[in-house]
Amino acid sequence: MANVYCQIGGSKRLILFPPSDVEHLSFSPGASSSSIDVFSSLGSPELAHTRPHEALLSPGDVLFLPPLWLHTATPTSAQSIAVNVFFRDLDGGHYASGRDVYGNRDLGAYEKGRQDVARIVKYFEKLPTEAREFYLLRLADELRRRARG
Incomplete structure (x- = not known):
């Protein structure tokens, strides 16, 4: 606002x-x-x-x-x-x-997005640390690229 x-x-x-x-x-x-x-x-x-x-x-x-x-x-x-x-x-x-x-x-979309992030992270919980970090960083990079158009 x-x-x-x-x-x-x-x-x-x-x-x-x-x-x-x-x-x-x-x-x-x-x-x-x-x-x-x-x-x-x-x-x-x-x-x-x-x-x-x-x-x-x-x-x-x-x-x-x-x-x-x-x-x-x-x-x-x-x-x-x-x-x-x-x-x-x-x-x-x-x-x-x-x-x-x-x-x-925050905007409703952000609050909903945070819930989605928690679900996404849960998908990777059982992976070894190195694999979890690798794929979550790839997803974070994808979000960053989409945010910047």
């Missing part, structure tokens, strides 16, 4: 990453948050392949966060008040069912 972030009081620092950086940000499967402490890792080898953008917001500032842009924020003043407004950018049928007040739920 797209997000319009409005800083009402205090100030905040946001770090944003384009969607193409997702593979470098250590997201566990199905997680909506990265395991990386971005603010202490900026400039480190851990984030060397990312292209972060920084925004410093003060009262009255408004920031548009496009769909799929990953972000993290930290206050830079004693108090910080903000309002987020989310906008669905796809037809309603693509979104996961249920309430998603903060826009953190």
